[in-house]
Amino acid sequence: MEKLFILFLLITSLSFSQEKTIEIDYFVDYVIPSKRQTTTDTISIGFNKDGEYLWTNYNKLALDLAKSLIKNSSEDYSKAKSNIIYDTEEGSLLLTFEFNKNFIFFNLNLDSFLPFSESDESFNLITEDIGETMKVLDREVNIYNIFPDDKPEEILTIATDIDYKVNNSAIFKKFFEIAFRKSGMEDNNFPQFPDGLILKIIETENTLLEAIKISDKKKTIKINYSLKITE
16 A cells, blocks of 8 residues: 555656746744643744745755665664645645655646545534734734634634735635535535634634744745656
């Protein structure tokens, strides 16, 4: 099974050949506390203000990928590096992976990886502006609650900074479309997410993610990887 999975990744990695130019407008460092709030992890995410792309170089993913593909216990996998771009319009992940002399490029369609889990339930997600603010990085930011209409007590709280323009509805739209379709709930209404840079996410008083640093120094990413065979 593992060999088939690796073969599938290699095949899909060859399906992307055209050049892409991607603009990343903001970079945010977040802390992610553990469930018991005893340890924290850090992740950097880059945002395109139109919501077309997300970027990260989350090295824990590179480490896990290295261990699954390169079977050599003597290697220092901590040196593995990755760049991951989520194309929100296509619903696909572009991933580059570097480790020693190894370089791998993947173009992965989320529709192929999200599991099918049919459900008889039907619900709509509600976005509510509660008219309150909180401080994150000494900035006063707006608070919104998101919850299913049939379980209003299951609240996800999002704090966004509208001074940094980001179209969050565009970021999440394709993901929810795929998830609803995989669950047999295509008729569900897609929620309109609040605009602005997401600085904090809270679930039932537990912080899932919180910004600790923001950079608005724009960067351009060019992707041009292809394998052509001619006669």
